Amino acid sequence: MTSEPPTNSPDNLPKVPTHIAIVMDGNGRWAASRGLPRLAGHRAGTENLRRIIRACVDFNIKILTIYAFSTENWGRPSEEVEGLMMILEDVIDKELDELNAEGVQLRHIGRLDQLNQRLREKVLHAVETTKNNSKLTLCIAWNYGGRDEIICAIKHMIKEGVDPEEIDEDRVNRYMFTAGIPDPDLLIRTSGEMRISNFLIWQSAYSEWYITPTLWPDFDREELQKALQAYNQRDRRFGKLSTACDKV
C-alpha cells in the first residue's frame, strides 16, 4: 500500500523558494489581545521564530531573512526599544550554540554602529562563529531600513571612487547589506498590513508577496506551509510571458 506523503512534507511543494523574507508583524496586537505588555508579545514572537527556523530547515529553504527591528522602530518608547535589544542579546546568548550545531549560518543586515558595544560584539561573534555553516542562512534585519541601505551603498561607492559608467544592478547588489544573497523569492507579512515598511525595497522588486492576517506569534508551521502552497500557485513572469502561453 502506498502511503500519502504527510501534508507538511516538502514532497507536496514542487517549487521550494530558495529565499523567504518575513516581516514578523503583530507582536504588540497579540499581547494586547491577551491583556499583556507589548514585550510579552515580542518574547512570544521570538519563541515562534525558533519554530519557523526549524520548519524552514525541514522544508529545505536555504535562506530566511527576518525583519526584527527597523530603522523606524527607534521611534517607539524607550522601554520597548531597550526590551527589544535585550531580547536580541538573550537570543544570541541562549540559542547560538544550538543554531550553530544545527548548521545555521547567521548574518546581520542593517547598521551595527548605533547598537551598544556589547550587543554589537555579540552579533559579530555570532556571525563569525557560524560563518561556515550551510544548512540555512538566517539573515537578521536589525536596525535595518531599505532606504538607509541604499544611502550606505551610494556613500560606499562614492568613497571607493566607483566609475558611474560601471554602475549596474550587479554592482549595486554587491554594495548592499545583502551582498552575495539572492533576492527573496517569497515575502511574507503577518498581521494583515499591506505595506513594505522600508524592508528590502531594492531586493524585493520581483518577490512574490504573501500577506496573512495571522499575528506573528501565531504564524506556525502550518501557516508557513500555506504560504508555500500559495507560492506554488504563482506564475512568476518577471515581465515576460508565462511559459504556459505559447501563442502571441
Ligand code: IPE
Ligand atoms: C513586530 O510587531 C515587531 C517589531 C516591529 C519589533 P509589532 O511590535 O509591530 O506589533 P504590532 O504591529 O504593534 O501589533
Ligand code: IPE
Ligand atoms: C515592520 O513592522 C518592522 C518589523 C517587523 C521589524 P512595523 O510594525 O514597525 O511597521 P509599520 O509601522 O506597521 O509600518
Ligand code: MG
Ligand atoms: Mg507592527
